[in-house]
Amino acid sequence: MPTYLARRIGQSVLTVFLTLTTVFLLVRLAPGDPASAYAAPNATSADLARIREQFGLDDPLIVQYGLFLRDLFTGDLGTSYSFHSPALDVVLDRIPYTVTLAVSAIAVTTLVAVPLGVWMARRADTRRELGANVLTIAGQSMPDFWTGVMLLTVFAVVLPVLPASGFTSWSGLVLPTATVAVLQLALVSRLVRREMTTALASSYITVARSRGVRESALTWRYALANSAVPLVTALGTRFAALLNGVVVVEVVFGWPGVGSLVVRALETRDYPLIQATVLVTATLAILVQLLVDLAYPLLDPRVRLGKAA
Amino acid sequence: MAEVTTTAANTPTAESTPLLDATDLQIELITAHGVVRAVDGVSFTVRRGETVTLIGESGSGKSTTAMGVLRLLPEGLAVMSGSVRIAGRDVVADPGAARAVRGRTVSLIPQDPMTALSPVHTIGRQLGDALRLRHPGMSRTQARDKGVELLAQVRIPQPRTRWKAYPHQFSGGMLQRILIATALAAEPELLVADEPTSALDATVQASVLDLLMELQERTGIGMLMITHDLGVARLVSDRIHVMKDGRFVESGSAEDIVERPAEPYTRELLAAVPRLGAWDEDGDERTEPVAQGAAP
Ligand SMILES: Nc1ncnc2c1ncn2[C@@H]1O[C@H](COP(=O)(O)OP(=O)(O)OP(=O)(O)O)[C@@H](O)[C@H]1O
Ligand SMILES: [Mg+2]
Numbered sequence: 001m002p003t004y005l006a007r008r009i010g011q012s013v014l015t016v017f018l019t020l021t022t023v024f025l026l027v028r029l030a031p032g033d034p035a036s037a038y039a040a041p042n043a044t045s046a047d048l049a050r051i052r053e054q055f056g057l058d059d060p061l062i063v064q065y066g067l068f069l070r071d072l073f074t075g076d077l078g079t080s081y082s083f084h085s086p087a088l089d090v091v092l093d094r095i096p097y098t099v100t101l102a103v104s105a106i107a108v109t110t111l112v113a114v115p116l117g118v119w120m121a122r123r124a125d126t127r128r129e130l131g132a133n134v135l136t137i138a139g140q141s142m143p144d145f146w147t148g149v150m151l152l153t154v155f156a157v158v159l160p161v162l163p164a165s166g167f168t169s170w171s172g173l174v175l176p177t178a179t180v181a182v183l184q185l186a187l188v189s190r191l192v193r194r195e196m197t198t199a200l201a202s203s204y205i206t207v208a209r210s211r212g213v214r215e216s217a218l219t220w221r222y223a224l225a226n227s228a229v230p231l232v233t234a235l236g237t238r239f240a241a242l243l244n245g246v247v248v249v250e251v252v253f254g255w256p257g258v259g260s261l262v263v264r265a266l267e268t269r270d271y272p273l274i275q276a277t278v279l280v281t282a283t284l285a286i287l288v289q290l291l292v293d294l295a296y297p298l299l300d301p302r303v304r305l306g307k308a309a
Numbered sequence: 310m311a312e313v314t315t316t317a318a319n320t321p322t323a324e325s326t327p328l329l330d331a332t333d334l335q336i337e338l339i340t341a342h343g344v345v346r347a348v349d350g351v352s353f354t355v356r357r358g359e360t361v362t363l364i365g366e367s368g369s370g371k372s373t374t375a376m377g378v379l380r381l382l383p384e385g386l387a388v389m390s391g392s393v394r395i396a397g398r399d400v401v402a403d404p405g406a407a408r409a410v411r412g413r414t415v416s417l418i419p420q421d422p423m424t425a426l427s428p429v430h431t432i433g434r435q436l437g438d439a440l441r442l443r444h445p446g447m448s449r450t451q452a453r454d455k456g457v458e459l460l461a462q463v464r465i466p467q468p469r470t471r472w473k474a475y476p477h478q479f480s481g482g483m484l485q486r487i488l489i490a491t492a493l494a495a496e497p498e499l500l501v502a503d504e505p506t507s508a509l510d511a512t513v514q515a516s517v518l519d520l521l522m523e524l525q526e527r528t529g530i531g532m533l534m535i536t537h538d539l540g541v542a543r544l545v546s547d548r549i550h551v552m553k554d555g556r557f558v559e560s561g562s563a564e565d566i567v568e569r570p571a572e573p574y575t576r577e578l579l580a581a582v583p584r585l586g587a588w589d590e591d592g593d594e595r596t597e598p599v600a601q602g603a604a605p
Pocket of ligand 2: 373420437
């Protein structure tokens with residue numbers, strides 16, 4: 001177990017490092033020039049050269065990378081071009097919002113999708129189940145932009161019960177959460193339905209039924225416990241994805257998370273900010289994945305960490 | 310639970326009402342390849358203290374009959390007709406009756422021990438649940454003590470330490486014995502045993518059969534036994550029904566069927582199946598061959 005953990009952490013660090021390196025190179029190799037983004041419209045080529053020098057972009061790529069690494073190991077990710085403050089701090093300021101939205105969306109998704117999926121599995125192929133199924137597919141196919149604008153129109157404009165934008169009180173969390181959850185809901189409830197349908201048809205369920213175990217216990221104790229690994233995997237993956245920020249939803253609702261920050265960093269070619277964002281979100285995502293993996297043996301005793309799963 | 314335990318023992322007609330009385334039982338299975346009539350009008354009776362055996366080649370409909378008796382075939386994919394009375398209550402006509410008798414009046418020893426227990430729950434949890442369903446007042450500790458005792462009865466070594474083990478930590482033969490213990494936890498009056506010894510090696514097989522017969526002598530339990538093995542059938546049965554393509558081709562006392570088989574099909578079964586104890590080469594790990602495709 002300790003060796004497993006050490007190896008996994010080593011792998012994680014390597015993954016983050018490689019991701020960061022790739023991003024470092026890609027932003028610099030992509031066409032476009034930060035200097036022109038920050039120069040005055042009538043800037044001369046001398047002005048541009050001076051900005052490039054100030055940003056350290058006039059050095060050869062390999063030298064830039066070396067300096068980047070040197071600073072990285074001291075925890076310095078450079079100064080954001082557009083915020084004029086340490087890039088890492090800019091990102092870390094946004095992280096609580098992103099984590100709040102991600103946790104809230106995953107919690108709502110779980111609380112709704114699990115009972116819904118179980119219900120669909122129990123009622124498989126009845127007319128009402130078909131209706132629910134169609135609805136979830138609709139939810140899944142709806143662009144989050146559209147869902148967001150719909151919810152915004154209904155609950156903030158037509159019936160002004162919820163704030164339309166920003167995060168000034170907890171009620172500001174409701175609409176962004178709902179928008180993200182609608183998409184996740186469809187994916188997760190259909191996964192629960194599939195897994196539960198398989199589990200409920202298993203031999204151990206029939207045998208437990210022969211012992212007089214009630215249908216509710218068969219469903220919630222036996223079948224659900226046997227669906228836990230794929231369910232937790234899916235929820236973990238979704239959660240990790242949400243930690244990267246939900247760009248469209250954040251923009252629609254003016255949510256000050258990492259997603260809207262990324263858009264701004266890309267638009268302004270703010271290299272240090274892009275790099276800091278990637279470092280933080282990749283680390284979070286990998287951490288979540290690690291926790292999910294560590295949970296497997298608790299969910300299924302046949303899984304042994306470090307062995308092929 | 311408000312279920313009345315209308316068991317044969319405490320009704321006035323206890324002696325005359327058979328534990329199990331199937332009349333013209335027909336079961337059609339809806340499969341991907343159309344409707345299969347897996348059981349085609351069979352009638353049989355099991356009284357207390359009796360063992361009635363169904364024997365027949367793979368795919369002849371034995372398991373379908375057993376599962377139908379307990380109404381455990383998937384609703385919507387299996388169509389039953391005729392009647393199956395368990396302690397007087399018709400489970401074909403009344404799904405509630407089936408729920409009421411399962412785990413109380415009747416229990417099942419399933420055919421494939423490898424898939425019959427939930428892989429993510431300990432065997433103690435599953436056996437303990439069975440005990441506590443039967444005795445709602447029982448505490449977890451009491452259930453554990455009783456369960457350990459049952460495991461010892463079916464010769465699981467170190468039952469107390471094994472209580473917390475998971476199904477994948479046991480061999481097929483041990484799982485089959487754990488399933489027997491779980492079935493006995495219900496203290497049933499009728500035991501439906503679908504090849505209860507098929508995954509056991511010869512010595513354990515004999516001792517498990519001994520256990521079941523001793524239990525029967527002591528408690529007067531009735532048994533519907535399913536087996537491939539005429540040696541086993543002869544040893545334990547009062548009556549044998551020989552099954553082929555969902556029908557009984559021959560029925561009679563154990564001795565008549567084994568010593569004086571009338572049907573060529575029965576004689577083939579006699580010739581094909583080795584005697585008790587002749588299949589111990591691969592020992593405890595033996596699992597049942599897949600049933601598919603063997604039907605004529
Ligand atoms: N789930 C299923 N899907 C399709 N056909 C099935 C299914 N279960 C049983 N059958 C069919 O029903 C018939 C009876 O099968 P059953 O399992 O009752 O036989 P069996 O006598 O118990 O065989 P075995 O000795 O191999 O256990 C066979 O023709 C089989 O192919
Ligand atoms: Mg069978």
